[in-house]
Amino acid sequence: MRKLLTIALTCLLGLPVLVAQEDDAGKSMEGRQLKEQQRFSDHSVTIGGEVIDYRARAGTLVLKEEDGTPRAEVFFVAYTRTGVEDDSQRPVTFTFNGGPGSSSVWLHLGGVGPKRVRMDEDGFMLAPPGGLADNPYSWLDLSDLVFIDPVSTGFSRAPDDEKAKDFHGLREDIASVGEFIRLYCVRFDRWDSPKFLAGESYGTTRAAGLSSYLQQQFGMYLNGIVLVSSILNFQTVDFGPGNDLPYLLHFPTYTATAWYHQRLPSQLQSLSLREVLDRSEAFALGDYAAALLQGDQLPPDQRNQIAQRVAEFTGLTREFILQNKLRLPLGRFTKELLRDQERTVGRLDSRFKGIDRDSGGERYEYDPSYAAIQGPFSAALKSYVREELLYPSDLPYEILTGRVRPWNFGDFENSYVDVGEDLRQAMTQNPFLRVFVANGYYDFATPYFATAYTFSHLGLDPDLRGNVEMGYYESGHMMYIHEPSLRQLKSDVAEFYARALQQ
Numbered sequence: 001m002r003k004l005l006t007i008a009l010t011c012l013l014g015l016p017v018l019v020a021q022e023d024d025a026g027k028s029m030e031g032r033q034l035k036e037q038q039r040f041s042d043h044s045v046t047i048g049g050e051v052i053d054y055r056a057r058a059g060t061l062v063l064k065e066e067d068g069t070p071r072a073e074v075f076f077v078a079y080t081r082t083g084v085e086d087d088s089q090r091p092v093t094f095t096f097n098g099g100p101g102s103s104s105v106w107l108h109l110g111g112v113g114p115k116r117v118r119m120d121e122d123g124f125m126l127a128p129p130g131g132l133a134d135n136p137y138s139w140l141d142l143s144d145l146v147f148i149d150p151v152s153t154g155f156s157r158a159p160d161d162e163k164a165k166d167f168h169g170l171r172e173d174i175a176s177v178g179e180f181i182r183l184y185c186v187r188f189d190r191w192d193s194p195k196f197l198a199g200e201s202y203g204t205t206r207a208a209g210l211s212s213y214l215q216q217q218f219g220m221y222l223n224g225i226v227l228v229s230s231i232l233n234f235q236t237v238d239f240g241p242g243n244d245l246p247y248l249l250h251f252p253t254y255t256a257t258a259w260y261h262q263r264l265p266s267q268l269q270s271l272s273l274r275e276v277l278d279r280s281e282a283f284a285l286g287d288y289a290a291a292l293l294q295g296d297q298l299p300p301d302q303r304n305q306i307a308q309r310v311a312e313f314t315g316l317t318r319e320f321i322l323q324n325k326l327r328l329p330l331g332r333f334t335k336e337l338l339r340d341q342e343r344t345v346g347r348l349d350s351r352f353k354g355i356d357r358d359s360g361g362e363r364y365e366y367d368p369s370y371a372a373i374q375g376p377f378s379a380a381l382k383s384y385v386r387e388e389l390l391y392p393s394d395l396p397y398e399i400l401t402g403r404v405r406p407w408n409f410g411d412f413e414n415s416y417v418d419v420g421e422d423l424r425q426a427m428t429q430n431p432f433l434r435v436f437v438a439n440g441y442y443d444f445a446t447p448y449f450a451t452a453y454t455f456s457h458l459g460l461d462p463d464l465r466g467n468v469e470m471g472y473y474e475s476g477h478m479m480y481i482h483e484p485s486l487r488q489l490k491s492d493v494a495e496f497y498a499r500a501l502q503q
Helices: 002-012 105-112 161-167 170-187 202-218 245-260 273-297 300-314 318-323 330-336 368-387 420-429 448-456 483-501
Strands: 021-027 033-047 050-064 070-081 092-096 115-117 132-134 144-148 195-201 224-230 434-440 468-473
Touching: 033 070, 050 170, 070 161, 070 170, 092 105, 092 170, 092 202, 105 115, 105 144, 105 195, 105 368, 105 483, 115 368, 132 368, 144 170, 161 170, 170 202, 195 202, 202 224, 202 420, 224 483, 245 273, 245 300, 245 330, 245 448, 273 300, 300 318, 434 448, 434 483, 448 468, 468 483
Parallel strands: 092 144, 092 195, 195 224, 224 434, 434 468
Antiparallel strands: 021 033, 033 050, 050 070, 070 144, 115 132
C-alpha cells in the first residue's frame, strides 16, 4: 500500500515515475549474480512540431538456457510512445551499433533516440562536457525504439570472463541478440507489432545475419531494416596483397576527402561534390580497375598515365602514387593528404583533422574523428542513464570495448566475412522485407562505394531489387552528428517506414 501511495503521489506531482522490476535469475556457481532490474520514467519530446509523450524503460533482461540456467544479462533502453490506442500494433525498432565491442550509445544519443549529444551544426565537438538536448529528429514518432547493448558492452555482462566468450563471435552474437529480441517481444507483447532493425557499422553485419536468423529460428518476419554505414562483405575493406577491391572501392572517398580539404586540381575542385564523384567512380570502375587487374604486366607508359590520373583524383603526388604501386592503403592516405600542413584526416569522418607528434610517420597516431565524439558521448550517456533514466549502476559502461576480442568468425575463419547471402535469403523468403542503406561520403570505415558494390553483388531477383533503397549524406560514418545530414536522414527514414508499412 505504501508503494502504491508513493507512485500515486509522484504522478500527481508530475515527477518521473520510478518502478523497479527485479527477478533474481539465479546465481552462477562463480562470478557475478545475474538479475533483471528495470526502471521507468515518463518524458515528452517535440518532433516535427508534435509533442510526443513517451515512457523510457532502462534495465536488463536475463538470457537463460531452456532449463532456466542464466547465461547473461543484456542491458537495454526502450522508448514507448504513450497515449496511443493500441501500442501492441505500433511499430518497434530494435537498434544497435557494431564494433564488434560497441554499445548502442552512438545511434541512441546521436540521431535516433529522443535525446541527442550537443555538437555544433557541422558535427564538431563543443567544449567539454557538451551535454544533451532534445532531439527533434528522433524516430520515436515513427516507431517505439529499443536500444540493445550486446553482451560485454554497455552494462551487459556474462557471469564471468570465461562464459562471456560464448557470446563473442559472429554467429554467437547474432543468436544472443536474436534471443533478446524474441524475449522482449514475449515479455512486452510485441509479437503483433511491425518490426524493424536498425544497425550501424558492424551492427549492419549483425542486422543482415539477424534477418535470416529471426525468420529461421523463431518465424519472426521483419518489415524493414535500416543499415547505417553498412559493412556486409569484409573483402571490400580488407587491404592486403592480392586483394585489389579495397583500393578501387575506397577511391571515390579519397576523392571526396581531397575535395573537402581543397586538394584537387582546379578543374576538379570547381565541380560540385556529386559531379566530381561521378568522374571518380567512372575512373575507379574503368581505367583504374583495368590497370590494377594487369598487375606487373601493366606497361610502364600506362602505369605513368594511371598514376597521374590517380594523383589528380586524390590530391597526392604522382611520385607518391608510383611509390605505392598505384595502390593507396587507407593509413597512408590519411597521413599523406595534409602532410605539408602537419595534419591528418579522420577514418570515421575524413572532414576531421588531427595533429600528430610529427609529420614524418606512415599513418596517423589517432583517429581525430573518433576523438571528437568519444568524450561527449561517454559523458552524456553516463550522466543520462543515472539522472534521467533513473538506472543506478556502478559498473563501467563499456562504450567501445576490446574485451570481446578475440572475435570468433566461425565459418569465415581464413576467409572474408560476407553476410550478404543471409540478407538475400531473408528478402527472398519474405518479399515484403525492405532495406534502407544510409551512406556517408566521408566515411572510410565503411565506404559508400564498397556498399554499392556489395548490394550490386547480392544476387537479388530483379523483382526484389526495388526493396533496397540508398541514401547519401555529406558527412562520415556517424552522419547524424552533422545536423543537415541528420535532418535529411530523418526525412528519408520516415518515407522508408511509410513505404514499408503500406505494403
